[in-house]
Amino acid sequence: MTQLARPDPARNRSGRCHIRPGPASATTEPLLADRPGPLRAGGPVPGWAIGTALLTPVVLVGGWLIAGALQPASYSPMRQTMSALAGQSGTDRWVMTAALLLVGSCQIATGAGLTAVRMPARILLILTGLSTLGIAATPEPATGPTSRHLAFAVSCVVTTAVWPVLVARRAPARSWILSVCGCATVTVIFAGLSCWLLIAARDGGGDLGMVERLTSAVQGMFPLVVALALRQTARDAGNQGQRGQERSRHWQAVTPICQRHSS
Numbered sequence: 001m002t003q004l005a006r007p008d009p010a011r012n013r014s015g016r017c018h019i020r021p022g023p024a025s026a027t028t029e030p031l032l033a034d035r036p037g038p039l040r041a042g043g044p045v046p047g048w049a050i051g052t053a054l055l056t057p058v059v060l061v062g063g064w065l066i067a068g069a070l071q072p073a074s075y076s077p078m079r080q081t082m083s084a085l086a087g088q089s090g091t092d093r094w095v096m097t098a099a100l101l102l103v104g105s106c107q108i109a110t111g112a113g114l115t116a117v118r119m120p121a122r123i124l125l126i127l128t129g130l131s132t133l134g135i136a137a138t139p140e141p142a143t144g145p146t147s148r149h150l151a152f153a154v155s156c157v158v159t160t161a162v163w164p165v166l167v168a169r170r171a172p173a174r175s176w177i178l179s180v181c182g183c184a185t186v187t188v189i190f191a192g193l194s195c196w197l198l199i200a201a202r203d204g205g206g207d208l209g210m211v212e213r214l215t216s217a218v219q220g221m222f223p224l225v226v227a228l229a230l231r232q233t234a235r236d237a238g239n240q241g242q243r244g245q246e247r248s249r250h251w252q253a254v255t256p257i258c259q260r261h262s263s
Helices: 047-069 082-086 094-113 119-137 147-167 180-203 208-262
Strands: 005-011 017-021
Touching: 047 082, 047 094, 047 208, 082 094, 082 119, 082 208, 094 119, 094 208, 119 147, 147 180, 147 208, 180 208
Parallel strands: none
Antiparallel strands: 005 017
16 A cells, blocks of 8 residues: 655754655545445434434333323233233224334334445335334224234334344445444344244243243344444544644645755
8 A cells, every 4th residue: 555755853963854655645545434334324313213223112112101091000011012001992092003113114214324334224214114014003802913913013013123233244344233243243132032932922931922022122122222333433434634734734834845955
């Protein structure tokens, strides 16, 4: 790699300026935003996308807490799912239904705003939001969930579990959570939670409500973690580029002086 000359402040007796090799200027090094990786050269994550990613878990948890408080004493959040809160037998079911509609809309908006990740990951997050809207649009009857409701619920679980795989890139990532190893770890955790949820739903265990809430809350937090990591990566890349430009302007200013002394 071509290296710029760096003037030595110490001069010889003839008054000439010694030139010794210095580190390559940052202008000759590819910036992080120009390298292949989780962050593309499209710029940082917009603030509104971080806001929608934050709203997703907040609205979801707040929705089931408020809706659960409105239910009769016979309702058990440990045993019964969130779908029962928005179901036809639920008390004030509009609370949980509105929460699901807002969560699905936030997931769609977050998928549209995360322009720094690859398109397949964004599409999958948008599909997750559509599945959440489908859950809200197919309320659970008093006799039990319908096939369409179950299809939307399973789709939501699967897409959120697979999504971290599509976020990862093989190129080196500044943030561990965006690396292949980090996303693989998250995927394994999400897959374990999803399997636990599906087993509890199949067996009708007494902890189904607790498992569903834990799984949905943990999985709902990950888009926010990704958005914050991408924004920090973009900020670090911008700072690195600014420092490189300052160093380049400095050596471009002092090199002609040294050349005049040596002539």
